[in-house]
Amino acid sequence: MKAELRRLLLGTGSLMLILFLAVGCASIPPQGQSVQGAWRLVSWETVFKDGTVTHPYGKTPTGFIIYEPSGWMSVQVVRDPMPPVPASGHSLIGATLEEKSAAYSAYYAYWGRYSIDASKSKVSHVLTASLLPHEVGRTYERTFSIEGDRLLLTTPPYRSGGKEAFNRLTWQRLPSELRP
Template structure:
């Protein structure tokens, strides 16, 4: 049964960001304890901010990432499309960012597979609903 379109609404804190390539190698692009926040509003806007593990150890991305724009949910397909209008990484603006999503209680999993000349990488970001804005992790 598909989730209602508003199931994404609210704020979510990043728990993990893991990337796996075709060969089965696992990487942590922002380190093992990345920081991040993603917001989905009731009027169709989204904003994401991601930062590397403050203790270091980021595999690939060493800088702060931020982007925002409109979002559209296809609950039947389990996808959310981010139509990015501003970003610290210009590549995110080039085309809509399509993500598979799954919500299990207060956990949101966003995933995508990217393919280039070197093969495919499947990235999974796990977010936890931030119901208490005073709580710090």
């Protein structure tokens, strides 16, 4: 009886281990397919339903998105061309309202938690803080794909100027020697 019980437990344990490994491995993206890491912005395109493409932050914006293994993320984007330095010097404290507005309009940033649904190729950003106060607490879902060293993030469709559009952001993985 003990030998049969031991055989059954070992057989069940092996089956459970195989199932655990199979289920666990199914949710792990292939090597190099993880969004984790630091990425440099290559392009930000707004694509309209009629095929028109615009570049809301210019043709060559500067930006970074970082996905930490701990589940935190951060994104920062600066328009190209960057606004001029305020006439008052290096600080916005003495800048005119127009200079402050130009600086504010040329920059976008938020940070918070993220989660991945690999089965749907979706990443969700849950905003803890944002340059735009009305975004705090929102969850932004993006479709993602990774091709080589490129990460493509696509927003769901939305209305812009009465037209349907979506944003497509292309990021390039930073080499490890450039990571903090």
